[in-house]
Amino acid sequence: MTVLLRVEEVTKRFGGLVAVNHVSFELQEGEILGLIGPNGAGKTTLFNCINGVYTPEEGRIVFQGQDITGWKPYDVARFGMARTHQIVRPLADLTVRENVMVGAAFGSHAWGLTEAAVRADEVLEFLGLAERADMLAGSLNVAQKKRLELARALASQPRLLLLDEVLAGLNPSEIAEMVETVKAIRDRGITIIMIEHVMHAIMNVSDRILVLDFGQLIAEGTPQQIAQNPKVIEAYLGDPKLAERLMQRGA
Amino acid sequence: MSQRKPALPPAFRLADFWPALPGRHWANWALPLLVVLGLGFFPLLTGKDVHRETMFTLLRAVVMAVSLNIILGYTGYVSFGHVVFFGLGGYVGFYLVAVQGRSLWEALLAGGLAAGLLAWLIGIGILRLRGAYFALVTIGVNEAVKAFIQNFDPFGGPLGLTMNFAVYKAYGGPRAMLQMTYYVLLVLAVLAVLLAYAVRTSKFGLGLLSIREDEDAAEVMGVVTPMAKTWAFVLSAVLPGMLGALFFFRNGSIEPHEAFPLHLSIEAIVMVMLGGQGTVLGPVLGAAGYQAMRAFLLTNRYLKDIQLTVSGALLLLIVLFIPAGLIGWLRRRFPASRRVLL
Amino acid sequence: MALEWTSVLSFLIDGLMLGFVFGVAAMGLTLIWGVMDVINLAHGPIIALSMFGVYLLMGALGLGNPYPALLLVTLLALPVGMGIYYIAVHRVIDAPHLSSLLATYSVNMMLMGVMNAVFGGAPRNIEFSLGSIKLFGGAITIPTARVVAALAAVLIAAALYAFLYRTRLGRYIRAVTDNRDAAELVGVPSTTILALSFGLGVLLAAFAGGLIATIFPFTIFDGGRYELKSFVIGVLGGLGNPIGSLFGGLVLGLIEGIVPMFLETSWTPVIEFALFVLILLVRPTGLFGGKS
Numbered sequence: 001m002t003v004l005l006r007v008e009e010v011t012k013r014f015g016g017l018v019a020v021n022h023v024s025f026e027l028q029e030g031e032i033l034g035l036i037g038p039n040g041a042g043k044t045t046l047f048n049c050i051n052g053v054y055t056p057e058e059g060r061i062v063f064q065g066q067d068i069t070g071w072k073p074y075d076v077a078r079f080g081m082a083r084t085h086q087i088v089r090p091l092a093d094l095t096v097r098e099n100v101m102v103g104a105a106f107g108s109h110a111w112g113l114t115e116a117a118v119r120a121d122e123v124l125e126f127l128g129l130a131e132r133a134d135m136l137a138g139s140l141n142v143a144q145k146k147r148l149e150l151a152r153a154l155a156s157q158p159r160l161l162l163l164d165e166v167l168a169g170l171n172p173s174e175i176a177e178m179v180e181t182v183k184a185i186r187d188r189g190i191t192i193i194m195i196e197h198v199m200h201a202i203m204n205v206s207d208r209i210l211v212l213d214f215g216q217l218i219a220e221g222t223p224q225q226i227a228q229n230p231k232v233i234e235a236y237l238g239d240p241k242l243a244e245r246l247m248q249r250g251a
Numbered sequence: 252m253s254q255r256k257p258a259l260p261p262a263f264r265l266a267d268f269w270p271a272l273p274g275r276h277w278a279n280w281a282l283p284l285l286v287v288l289g290l291g292f293f294p295l296l297t298g299k300d301v302h303r304e305t306m307f308t309l310l311r312a313v314v315m316a317v318s319l320n321i322i323l324g325y326t327g328y329v330s331f332g333h334v335v336f337f338g339l340g341g342y343v344g345f346y347l348v349a350v351q352g353r354s355l356w357e358a359l360l361a362g363g364l365a366a367g368l369l370a371w372l373i374g375i376g377i378l379r380l381r382g383a384y385f386a387l388v389t390i391g392v393n394e395a396v397k398a399f400i401q402n403f404d405p406f407g408g409p410l411g412l413t414m415n416f417a418v419y420k421a422y423g424g425p426r427a428m429l430q431m432t433y434y435v436l437l438v439l440a441v442l443a444v445l446l447a448y449a450v451r452t453s454k455f456g457l458g459l460l461s462i463r464e465d466e467d468a469a470e471v472m473g474v475v476t477p478m479a480k481t482w483a484f485v486l487s488a489v490l491p492g493m494l495g496a497l498f499f500f501r502n503g504s505i506e507p508h509e510a511f512p513l514h515l516s517i518e519a520i521v522m523v524m525l526g527g528q529g530t531v532l533g534p535v536l537g538a539a540g541y542q543a544m545r546a547f548l549l550t551n552r553y554l555k556d557i558q559l560t561v562s563g564a565l566l567l568l569i570v571l572f573i574p575a576g577l578i579g580w581l582r583r584r585f586p587a588s589r590r591v592l593l
Numbered sequence: 594m595a596l597e598w599t600s601v602l603s604f605l606i607d608g609l610m611l612g613f614v615f616g617v618a619a620m621g622l623t624l625i626w627g628v629m630d631v632i633n634l635a636h637g638p639i640i641a642l643s644m645f646g647v648y649l650l651m652g653a654l655g656l657g658n659p660y661p662a663l664l665l666v667t668l669l670a671l672p673v674g675m676g677i678y679y680i681a682v683h684r685v686i687d688a689p690h691l692s693s694l695l696a697t698y699s700v701n702m703m704l705m706g707v708m709n710a711v712f713g714g715a716p717r718n719i720e721f722s723l724g725s726i727k728l729f730g731g732a733i734t735i736p737t738a739r740v741v742a743a744l745a746a747v748l749i750a751a752a753l754y755a756f757l758y759r760t761r762l763g764r765y766i767r768a769v770t771d772n773r774d775a776a777e778l779v780g781v782p783s784t785t786i787l788a789l790s791f792g793l794g795v796l797l798a799a800f801a802g803g804l805i806a807t808i809f810p811f812t813i814f815d816g817g818r819y820e821l822k823s824f825v826i827g828v829l830g831g832l833g834n835p836i837g838s839l840f841g842g843l844v845l846g847l848i849e850g851i852v853p854m855f856l857e858t859s860w861t862p863v864i865e866f867a868l869f870v871l872i873l874l875v876r877p878t879g880l881f882g883g884k885s
Contacts, residue, residue, distance in 0.1 A: 051471065053467075053470075053471070066257055072470070073467075073470040073471045074470045074471075074472075074473050074474055074475045074476065075259060075475075077470075077471060077472055077473035078259045078260055078473045078475075079257070079259060082471075082472075083471060085468070085471075089465050089467070089468040090464075090465075091460070091461050091464035091465055091468065091469075092464060093460075093463075093464055093529075094460055094461070094464060098457065098460075101457060102457060102458070102461045102469070102472050102474070103472050103473075105454050105457060105458075106458060106461075106469075106472050106473035106474045106475075107472065107473045108260070108473070109260070110260035110261070110473075112266060112267070112271060112454060113271040113272055113273065113453070113454045113457065114271060114273060116454075117273040152472060153472075156472070156473065323691075327689075329690060329691045329694060331694070376874050377870075377873075377874065379874075380873060380874070380877065382630075382689075382690045383626075383630065383632050383690045383694065384832075384873060384877055386632070386690065386691075386694060387632065387824060387828070387873060388869075388870055388873045388874070390821075390824065391824070391825075391866050391869040391870040391873065392866075392870055394821060394862065394866045394869075395862075395863060395866035395867050395869070395870060398859075398860075398862035398863040398865075398866055399863050401859055401862075402857070402859050402860055402863060408859075409859065513817075517698055520691075520695065521695070524691075524695060528691075556709070556710040557706045557707065557709075557710045558706065559702050559703070559705050559706030559709060560702065560703045560705075560706030560707055560710075561706070562702055562706075563698075563699040563700065563701070563702025563703035563704075563705075563706060564699070564703060566695060566698070566699040566702065567680075567681055567696060567699035567700070567703075570685060570692050570695045570696045570699065571681075571684045571685065571696065574685075574688065574692055
């Protein structure tokens with residue numbers, strides 16, 4: 001296995017607040033890596049550092065053997081990394097198909113519009129949005145918007161996909177469906193990092209899990225190891241039930 | 252590990268400016284073109300000079316509105332001082348003809364080039380500003396250029412320049428010149444519509460629309476936004492620049508207040524809003540509708556004194572109640588019309 | 594060109610005094626921007642309308658000076674401004690910027706149309722004299738009307754400051770400026786506060802317009818000129834920072850006082866607008882810090 005992404009000692013500050021504090025990890029090609037932690041732990045900020053929305057004050061991001069620290073988000077995207085947003089950002093006045101075409105046409109393969117439309121329809125079919133392709137994106141409901149967000153990212157056929165809480169706000173059956181979708185995406189050869197709060201899902205789907213707390217990496221390991229890690233349970237003490245659930249899953 | 256940036260796909264290829272949107276309908280370009288040609292040839296049927304002059308004003312509005320729509324309607328950036336491109340193109344073109352003795356054709360080319368160059372130079376800087384800040388800075392640019400030209404001696408300073416009427420001999424005399432420049436304007440209007448259509452249905456245009464809807468999301472999807480915005484600005488500036496060169500050649504004189512009137516920019520915005528921003532047909536209809544309304548108000552015995560007030564009230568009603576404009580409203584109200592109306 | 598120190602001083606004094614007055618006009622613009630992110634493009638015609646209001650009222654009252662008329666016009670401007678807010682602005686307050694720009698511009702057109710029909714384009718002049726103040730044994734003379742205008746400008750700026758920081762309504766306005774949603778949650782009547790802020794912005798513009806009318810002759814079209822000046826000052830002082838506008842006015846006044854010593858006066862707007870563009874690009878929060 002080869003290393004697809006290496007995050008080295010990345011630090012991001014906002015004024016006096018250290019949102020991400022000397023975080024380092026490696027990601028193997030083909031892996032699904034879970035990223036968990038309490039609210040405000042710096043998970044989304046770390047994503048923003050990885051895909052170029054923020055430039056970290058310290059540390060490096062190495063993607064496909066290339067130092068991409070300080071690159072613009074559009075360059076990172078064109079180099080093969082796609083992401084979804086925690087708060088969905090549909091291009092409301094464009095159709096669902098056009099939304100996905102943007103991903104396909106401007107991502108790493110830079111397909112022309114004809115090709116992009118074909119790719120978009122494939123992805124929409126795969127994610128069960130095909131019959132809504134001609135609707136305006138603004139008219140979708142939340143679950144559909146989440147899938148649209150994923151479709152746009154997927155349509156670029158990235159090497160690495162960053163998923164920011166794609167399960168939040170979905171009902172249990174939708175969650176089960178989405179978990180299968182994420183696995184299917186990985187089976188297509190796309191490496192994934194996902195931020196998630198739905199614990200049983202992330203435990204189920206991840207090969208490995210990182211835990212962030214107050215901007216620091218406090219644990220790293222398989223889902224079983226994480227569930228039994230006392231530091232992790234402590235970090236979640238604000239929500240004792242959650243710790244309990246973690247223990248049950250791990251056991 | 253290589254330190255050099257690897258070869259990323261180019262931000263835009265030439266082919267990305269070509270209409271390629273799947274599902275586009277021939278009516279998308281034919282309808283606006285038909286309206287422009289219909290309006291354009293109307294005075295030739297009647298053969299009356301007064302009709303031709305009315306249509307000259309109307310087609311001028313079409314070129315301004317359709318061009319402005321590329322940055323305003325497609326990209327979502329409110330260029331309030333867009334008239335600066337009209338004025339600069341006008342001055343450059345006029346200077347070449349009246350002072351340097353060049354031909355109208357060279358003037359048109361130079362006017363368009365100067366406007367495009369200005370857009371490119373300032374675009375990189377000012378297109379970083381979003382929302383009202385961008386609108387404000389374009390007003391500032393227009394006023395700064397106007398104030399500079401008032402002090403710029405080669406362009407005649409505050410008095411401007413006048414044309415020696417002998418120049419028109421080369422174009423068959425003043426009468427023939429008026430007719431000929433009308434045709435040139437018609438060509439510019441056709442070009443504007445074709446350009447607007449090409450951009451709207453190209454990959455480049457899809458990038459612009461994504462910027463309009465959510466610029467940060469567009470960046471994350473790989474749209475090279477600084478370059479896209481700058482080219483949108485340039486493309487929306489070139490035809491107004493050529494229009495300026497043509498207009499002032501025909502006018503026979505140019506002075507700063509005539510070349511850079513802010514209200515001309517704002518009128519163009521109103522036309523785009525009226526017809527439907529972001530559509531191809533909308534600004535054409537908006538320009539025609541706005542000019543028709545103005546002509547009606549100005550010739551109406553009771554309304555002509557307060558025509559500005561009536562226009563203002565109409566604008567307010569549109570902004571408050573139909574912000575998508577005529578075509579935008581139709582597309583929303585009758586989704587089936589979306590295929591044909593663009 | 595050798596400059597007499599007296600003429601340097603009189604240029605500077607003149608520039609500073611006018612700067613205060615223009616600063617108040619800009620304060621109106623930037624107060625509205627700060628509270629609701631709306632650029633009031635009806636600013637210019639309101640200034641012009643106030644000029645004509647003072648001119649006509651002074652005639653109607655038959656007084657020898659314009660100040661009572663100025664006070665009346667200023668008070669009247671508050672409900673007018675609130676009316677403009679309810680009719681034209683409220684519906685588009687959360688729409689994209691283009692909508693609010695066009696909504697206020699439509700008010701601009703309506704006001705200009707009415708003024709054009711009623712007053713025409715001829716210049717007017719408020720005729721009165723307060724004499725002049727002589728300094729350094731007559732080496733420098735300053736028209737008293739300008740001194741009064743500058744003092745009045747400083748006074749109203751102080752009054753605005755006191756209002757914003759010492760009264761409950763003022764606190765409400767600042768709360769809505771900071772975070773409208775949060776303000777609403779704690780029970781601030783945000784619509785009324787927005788209308789009041791717009792009214793105050795219009796009031797400040799009207800006050801400044803009236804003061805300018807006591808100094809310079811004017812036409813209905815002059816509002817546009819002072820509106821552009823307000824933009825420049827607002828950006829210098831920091832958009833959304835009303836008190837910064839007073840300092841922005843001072844900077845503009847200094848530029849207008851200093852530039853004519855070195856260059857022809859016609860270069861002043863070139864420098865002003867170049868500075869305007871530059872500041873927006875480099876430091877959009879203005880020289881004195883605005884709303885980020």
